[in-house]
Amino acid sequence: MTMMCRAVLIALALNLYVLAQNKDVGPQLKNYTVIRAGSLIDGKSDSPRRDQVIIIRGNRIDSVSDAASAKFPSDAKVIDLSKATVLPGLIDSHTHIFLQGEDPAEGGYDVNILKYPASFRAARATVSARRALEQGFTTLRDVETEGAGYGDIGIKQAIEGGFIPGPRLFVSTRAISTTGGYPLEGYAPELTMPKGAQLIDGPIEARKAAREQLDNGADWIKVYMTHRSWVGKNGELVSQPTLTLDELKAVVDEAHGWGKKVACHAYSGIGLQRALDGGCDSIEHGLVISDAQIAQMLKQGTWYCPTIAVYYTDWAPADTPAGQRDRLRASVHEESFKKAMKAGVKIVFGTDIGGIPWSQSIAQEFPRMVDLGMSPMEAIRSATSRAAEMLDDIGQIGVLAPGAFADVIAVPGDPLKDIKELGNVQFVMKDGKVFKDEIHPK
Numbered sequence: 001m002t003m004m005c006r007a008v009l010i011a012l013a014l015n016l017y018v019l020a021q022n023k024d025v026g027p028q029l030k031n032y033t034v035i036r037a038g039s040l041i042d043g044k045s046d047s048p049r050r051d052q053v054i055i056i057r058g059n060r061i062d063s064v065s066d067a068a069s070a071k072f073p074s075d076a077k078v079i080d081l082s083k084a085t086v087l088p089g090l091i092d093s094h095t096h097i098f099l100q101g102e103d104p105a106e107g108g109y110d111v112n113i114l115k116y117p118a119s120f121r122a123a124r125a126t127v128s129a130r131r132a133l134e135q136g137f138t139t140l141r142d143v144e145t146e147g148a149g150y151g152d153i154g155i156k157q158a159i160e161g162g163f164i165p166g167p168r169l170f171v172s173t174r175a176i177s178t179t180g181g182y183p184l185e186g187y188a189p190e191l192t193m194p195k196g197a198q199l200i201d202g203p204i205e206a207r208k209a210a211r212e213q214l215d216n217g218a219d220w221i222k223v224y225m226t227h228r229s230w231v232g233k234n235g236e237l238v239s240q241p242t243l244t245l246d247e248l249k250a251v252v253d254e255a256h257g258w259g260k261k262v263a264c265h266a267y268s269g270i271g272l273q274r275a276l277d278g279g280c281d282s283i284e285h286g287l288v289i290s291d292a293q294i295a296q297m298l299k300q301g302t303w304y305c306p307t308i309a310v311y312y313t314d315w316a317p318a319d320t321p322a323g324q325r326d327r328l329r330a331s332v333h334e335e336s337f338k339k340a341m342k343a344g345v346k347i348v349f350g351t352d353i354g355g356i357p358w359s360q361s362i363a364q365e366f367p368r369m370v371d372l373g374m375s376p377m378e379a380i381r382s383a384t385s386r387a388a389e390m391l392d393d394i395g396q397i398g399v400l401a402p403g404a405f406a407d408v409i410a411v412p413g414d415p416l417k418d419i420k421e422l423g424n425v426q427f428v429m430k431d432g433k434v435f436k437d438e439i440h441p442k
């Protein structure tokens with residue numbers, strides 16, 4: 001390095017130091033937005049606070065304080081939500097932006113993979129992402145592209161680059177199951193059909209699949225530990241196990257080595273037990289969870305993402321085997337949810353939307369949780385600070401507090417009195433930018 005070079009570097013460093021000391025320097029630092037909140041639910045606390053002021057600088061929350069004592073620059077832009085309830089942007093921890101709630105009458109799941117170009121599916125995924133944001137969901141954990149490969153990585157890049165609107169995405173790319181453990185199924189055995197997930201057999205292939213997905217940018221690994229379900233001889237819900245314990249352990253070991261977590265789709269029985277024994281970080285759906293399994297979840301700190309509402313949609317007729325299974329799934333799931341909640345298992349809000357059409361309300365999961373005994377505040381936390389904890393993003397998302405991203409939503413009424421109010425999000429700010437404002441129509 002020449003002397004000249006060094007002198008320039010030192011001068012530059014000094015300049016930066018001066019800038020850092022003098023917080024009011026520079027036009028970008030004066031970029032304040034102020035939100036007046038009539039009622040504020042911060043995503044963490046037990047009770048709401050009245051008449052609060054949130055000061056936002058750039059894309060972060062600078063402070064949250066009582067309106068009476070709040071001080072902010074006179075030239076700050078003020079957004080008046082003093083007649084509304086203000087909350088952190090919501091988090092759905094189980095979505096599929098590449099699924100569209102496919103109607104069996106129109107070819108169901110299979111046509112996605114067999115007939116649609118990847119660009120068509122990506123175009124629809126951008127609509128799914130926008131739909132989530134419109135409803136106040138500023139973060140999604142999207143758990144598998146269903147045959148669309150690494151498409152979620154591209155959607156995430158397009159959102160982060162500001163090319164399309166959408167939530168913050170935690171993506172899991174292709175997902176992992178075994179031979180005989182995922183569609184497309186039921187075609188002539190002579191045909192080699194494409195599959196909706198990456199299929200592995202043996203711990204070596206399992207580890208390799210995890211490495212490939214992580215190498216390509218997966219934030220989470222999604223594993224199918226059970227496949228299908230039906231009513232057993234004794235009236236119990238049965239599901240087919242997929243990965244062996246050794247296969248799952250290879251995936252979990254690899255993911256944890258990268259500092260990433262593993263979400264396991266697991267309905268019941270052997271597959272669910274292997275998911276827990278193999279060290280899964282979150283159980284998805286968990287329709288039948290025994291008392292011993294709940295104890296194991298508590299001991300291991302396993303998360304539970306129940307996705308209740310989806311099991312009430314599209315029931316087959318009651319007098320058919322599929323119809324009996326559909327009804328059994330909903331009833332055993334309710335019991336598992338209640339037991340897990342009572343025992344103190346860590347529960348996050350998830351919908352499986354995509355499994356149901358994106359035209360439906362994501363917030364429909366909230367009243368399901370509350371009807372089964374969860375308090376409205378705890379239901380809100382499951383979609384804010386609890387989810388942030390699972391996503392290793394405590395203090396960044398799911399909370400209205402200094403230092404957090406300015407992801408802020410508002411509803412006109414009080415969701416603690418009527419949880420359905422969360423289906424009526426009228427104001428959405430993500431990353432400090434207003435995306436939707438129906439409270440102040442232009």
Ligand SMILES: [Zn+2]
Pocket residue numbers: 094095096143352355
């Ligand atoms: Zn799912």
